[in-house]
Amino acid sequence: MNERDFWQLIEACRPATPDPDGDELAAVLTARLGKGPVADVVGFAEQLSWALYRLDRREFGEGLSDDQFLYTRAAVVAAGQEEFERVLGDPERFGPYAEEFVWAEALLYVPDEAYRALTGEEWDRDTRYSYESHANTAGWASA
Numbered sequence: 001m002n003e004r005d006f007w008q009l010i011e012a013c014r015p016a017t018p019d020p021d022g023d024e025l026a027a028v029l030t031a032r033l034g035k036g037p038v039a040d041v042v043g044f045a046e047q048l049s050w051a052l053y054r055l056d057r058r059e060f061g062e063g064l065s066d067d068q069f070l071y072t073r074a075a076v077v078a079a080g081q082e083e084f085e086r087v088l089g090d091p092e093r094f095g096p097y098a099e100e101f102v103w104a105e106a107l108l109y110v111p112d113e114a115y116r117a118l119t120g121e122e123w124d125r126d127t128r129y130s131y132e133s134h135a136n137t138a139g140w141a142s143a
Contacts, residue, residue, distance in 0.1 A: 061073075
């Protein structure tokens with residue numbers, strides 16, 4: 001799955017009504033990816049980790065707990081590519097997500113749950129980029 005396919009999938013699965021915690025989005029994504037193939041699940045996990053890694057920067061996360069920062073970054077991804085790109089270009093746009101505790105923790109578990117649905121097994125996965133807070137050392141380097 002390439003980046004374009006990732007964002008198209010996010011957009012296709014986003015509910016028409018507000019989904020502040022991303023639970024509905026995560027459920028639809030899991031159901032869709034859970035139909036296979038496994039390569040799509042792996043590709044989704046890679047693209048999700050890349051998007052979260054790109055948001056892992058000091059100007060977005062300074063002053064937030066690791067969990068709050070991770071779940072807030074997930075909410076930005078859940079908002080879709082257009083909003084994701086806007087936030088990347090203007091860190092001020094990240095503020096309302098953090099201030100209003102807009103989290104999409106459920107998005108983080110989509111690959112694991114889809115993999116389990118496909119294989120019946122737990123997925124001990126690693127992605128090229130870590131989405132854990134402060135993993136992007138260049139994004140946290142002193143100015």
